[in-house]
Amino acid sequence: MKPTIALTLGDPAGVGPEIVARICHDEEVRAACRLLVIGRSMLLSAGALACNLPEPEVDMVEAGQGAEIKPGLPSAASGRQAGAFIEKACELCLNGQAQAMVTAPISKEALQKGGYADTGHTTMLARLTGVKRPVMMLAGSHLKVIPVTVHVAIKDVPGLLTRELIIETAQVAMADIIKFFGIKNPRLAVAALNPHAGEQGLFGDEESRVIEPAVQYLREKGINAQGPFSPDTVFFRASKGEFDFVLCMYHDQGLIPMKLLNFYDGVNVTLGLPLIRTSVDHGTAYDIAGTGKARADSLKSAVMLAAKMAKKAFPD
Numbered sequence: 001m002k003p004t005i006a007l008t009l010g011d012p013a014g015v016g017p018e019i020v021a022r023i024c025h026d027e028e029v030r031a032a033c034r035l036l037v038i039g040r041s042m043l044l045s046a047g048a049l050a051c052n053l054p055e056p057e058v059d060m061v062e063a064g065q066g067a068e069i070k071p072g073l074p075s076a077a078s079g080r081q082a083g084a085f086i087e088k089a090c091e092l093c094l095n096g097q098a099q100a101m102v103t104a105p106i107s108k109e110a111l112q113k114g115g116y117a118d119t120g121h122t123t124m125l126a127r128l129t130g131v132k133r134p135v136m137m138l139a140g141s142h143l144k145v146i147p148v149t150v151h152v153a154i155k156d157v158p159g160l161l162t163r164e165l166i167i168e169t170a171q172v173a174m175a176d177i178i179k180f181f182g183i184k185n186p187r188l189a190v191a192a193l194n195p196h197a198g199e200q201g202l203f204g205d206e207e208s209r210v211i212e213p214a215v216q217y218l219r220e221k222g223i224n225a226q227g228p229f230s231p232d233t234v235f236f237r238a239s240k241g242e243f244d245f246v247l248c249m250y251h252d253q254g255l256i257p258m259k260l261l262n263f264y265d266g267v268n269v270t271l272g273l274p275l276i277r278t279s280v281d282h283g284t285a286y287d288i289a290g291t292g293k294a295r296a297d298s299l300k301s302a303v304m305l306a307a308k309m310a311k312k313a314f315p316d
């Protein structure tokens with residue numbers, strides 16, 4: 001049976017309604033899964049109109065309160081709706097009405113203006129499902145990266161990086177990667193924090209103090225982790241096939257190379273949840289919202305991957 005995918009519209013002031021409308025007309029997507037769009041039908045219609053597409057014929061679950069939304073203008077109301085769509089999709093996955101959820105982009109600022117304390121989907125879904133350590137993975141055909149610290153100020157990164165956090169992040173990620181992606185012994189490269197991996201302590205000691213002991217522990221536990229490697233070359237090496245995944249010490253360390261190589265078809269996957277969630281790798285693109293210019297490739301990759309993961313988790 002085709003898995004049902006709960007697909008949220010994202011922040012309604014962003015490009016979400018447009019890319020969702022595009023996906024609803026995609027034959028390959030329709031063959032791989034049953035889409036269940038979560039949002040407001042008026043928004044989906046407006047997205048289709050902006051893209052010059054016919055009204056999508058798709059199952060829909062109405063969620064959120066009605067509000068006046070203007071493309072390109074995020075607000076408390078758009079954030080509130082975006083949050084309600086995520087809550088509904090999560091609920092449908094937890095009660096078995098959907099086998100996976102895929103999210104169109106939201107703005108963390110609008111979400112917070114809308115009354116949510118979360119810093120994005122990842123932390124919101126962790127809160128809703130009672131998970132302590134959700135793990136973000138950005139997966140592209142050339143590069144797959146897993147940041148250890150995520151939406152935090154750069155000045156806070158060294159203080160947040162602990163041996164335990166690195167170990168837990170890697171263990172959660174590897175467990176789900178083995179389960180969903182069928183890779184038996186994933187080759188995990190661990191990036192250093194400092195230039196040239198600290199150059200033997202000349203430029204910082206996080207490598208010897210925190211990262212090396214974590215890698216050592218992971219290896220003792222049977223995880224094929226290597227490093228810490230110089231951040232300036234480890235992504236090149238991984239992109240050429242030497243490693244399957246790179247564990248990164250902070251958000252931009254991993255997401256810059258990943259988006260540079262895979263912006264249009266990259267997928268954001270949340271690991272460690274009791275449900276399957278994938279998302280686009282791009283943001284709300286307010287600068288082009290309402291113009292019909294947004295590409296739906298990343299959303300298509302996210303839906304196709306979610307369908308594949310759901311088939312693995314819920315075989316016929």
Ligand SMILES: NC(=O)c1ccc[n+]([C@@H]2O[C@H](COP(=O)([O-])OP(=O)(O)OC[C@H]3O[C@@H](n4cnc5c(N)ncnc54)[C@H](O)[C@@H]3O)[C@@H](O)[C@H]2O)c1
Nearest residue numbers: 104105106107108279280281282283284285287288294295
């Ligand atoms: N999955 C998510 O929910 C997610 C992911 C990343 C960023 N965000 C949020 O999005 C907001 C805006 O972030 P940003 O401006 O840094 O990044 P962005 O990805 O929204 O935009 C960066 C540039 O890429 C272009 N772009 C983005 N998506 C595109 C698409 N599908 N087709 C064509 N061009 C596209 C935009 O027009 C813009 O020029 C922020 O609030 C951020 O937190 C959300």
Ligand SMILES: N[C@H](C(=O)O)[C@H](O)COP(=O)(O)O
Nearest residue numbers: 120121122123268279281282
């Ligand atoms: N760091 C993610 C990215 O750039 O793709 C992103 O902001 C989305 O985060 P959530 O999945 O937590 O909303």
